[in-house]
Amino acid sequence: MASEKLHVLAHPIVNARLSKLRQTSTNSKEFREGIHDISMILGIEASRDLEEETFSGQTPVGPFTGSVIKPRIGLTPILRAGMGMTDALLNLFPAASVYHLGIFREKVSLQPVEYYSKLPPNPTVDQVFLLDPLIATGGTACAAMNMVIEWGIPVNKIKLLCVLASQDGLNRVQSEFPGVEIWVAAVDPHLTPNGLISPGLGDTGDRLYNTLKDADKV
Numbered sequence: 134m135a136s137e138k139l140h141v142l143a144h145p146i147v148n149a150r151l152s153k154l155r156q157t158s159t160n161s162k163e164f165r166e167g168i169h170d171i172s173m174i175l176g177i178e179a180s181r182d183l184e185e186e187t188f189s190g191q192t193p194v195g196p197f198t199g200s201v202i203k204p205r206i207g208l209t210p211i212l213r214a215g216m217g218m219t220d221a222l223l224n225l226f227p228a229a230s231v232y233h234l235g236i237f238r239e240k241v242s243l244q245p246v247e248y249y250s251k252l253p254p255n256p257t258v259d260q261v262f263l264l265d266p267l268i269a270t271g272g273t274a275c276a277a278m279n280m281v282i283e284w285g286i287p288v289n290k291i292k293l294l295c296v297l298a299s300q301d302g303l304n305r306v307q308s309e310f311p312g313v314e315i316w317v318a319a320v321d322p323h324l325t326p327n328g329l330i331s332p333g334l335g336d337t338g339d340r341l342y343n344t345l346k347d348a349d350k351v
Contacts (some may be wrong), residue, residue, distance in 0.1 A: 139303065141317045142178060147171055147318050151297070155334045161343035165217060168266060168296060168341065171220035171318050175294045179262065179316040196284075202226070206256030208330065211232055211277050212249065214337040215264040218294065222262055230258055235279055236273050238328070245276035256285040263291055266337045268298035268317070270328045271305030278310050288312040296337075297321060299330045 153159055154167045159175075186203040189196065206229040210219045223229060235249025241282050261281055268274050274293060281291055293306065293315045306315065323331040339345045 136307075138253065138312065138314050139307065140178065140314070141320055142174065142254075142316070142318045144174065147174055151319055151334075154296070155332065157335075159340075161340060164340045168217040168337070169221045171296050172218035172264070172294065173224065175218075175296075175316050175318060176222045176225045176262070179292045179294055183260065204259035205257065206230075207232060207256075207261045208264060209252075209261055209277065209281060210264040211236055211273060214266045214341060217266060217341045218264040218296075222264065227259050229262075234277050236276050238270075238273055240327075245272045247276060247280065250280060252280065252284045258286075259290065261286050261291045263293045264295075265293070266296040267330060267333075268293075268295045268302040269324060269330050269333075270299075270307065271302035271309075274302070274306050278313065279302070279304070289314075292316060297330060297334060299324050302330075 150167045150170050151165040154164060161168070185200040187198055187200050190199045191197070204228040208219060208222050208229050208231045210231065210233055212233055212235045219231060232251045233249065236245050236247050238244070239246055263277055263281060265274050265277065278291065282288060288310055289312050290311055293313055296318050298317045298320050300320055301324055303315065303320060306313065321330045321333055324339050325331050334340070
């Protein structure tokens with residue numbers, strides 16, 4: 134297992150935000166804010182090794198040598214929950230291109246079904262941040278990985294960012310893509326028979342956009 138490619142955040146702020154997300158009493162506004170905050174920290178941590186390019190500039194006091202991020206950045210959020218992570222990453226990379234990927238998990242087979250891709254014919258970026266708040270079975274993340282790789286981005290230029298993952302899901306992603314770098318806020322040990330992370334934090338898309346069914350609300 135390529136454990137050196139797996140990075141699990143260990144930070145009191147992340148732990149507190151995630152604990153708030155888990156609670157059924159957390160409303161959609163608070164949930165969106167929590168996903169945003171954790172995504173921001175994930176993005177900062179995952180971008181530590183990005184190549185920099187220097188330039189000469191002038192402050193009001195004197196000259197200085199500054200730096201900019203050299204690689205062209207692309208964000209590929211998986212619809213719809215990945216959209217909850219996008220604004221945080223755009224705060225870090227305002228010029229990034231955003232390519233939405235539409236993948237849903239069929240409820241009976243739990244297999245991923247692709248239904249939408251905004252990827253252009255040829256890659257226009259050097260580094261991709263794949264955004265998926267939850268990695269449960271790992272099927273959706275693996276399907277998205279295949280889409281980005283087939284587009285022409287090498288696996289070592291893809292960083293997978295997620296808020297919460299199951300151990301089984303991580304094992305699957307690492308088994309199929311041992312070269313991918315994964316950044317996750319926390320890992321839960323179990324999956325339910327329906328393929329849900331346990332204890333997890335529920336359906337991220339529904340909680341982000343307040344579309345929970347009455348039976349799911351408390």
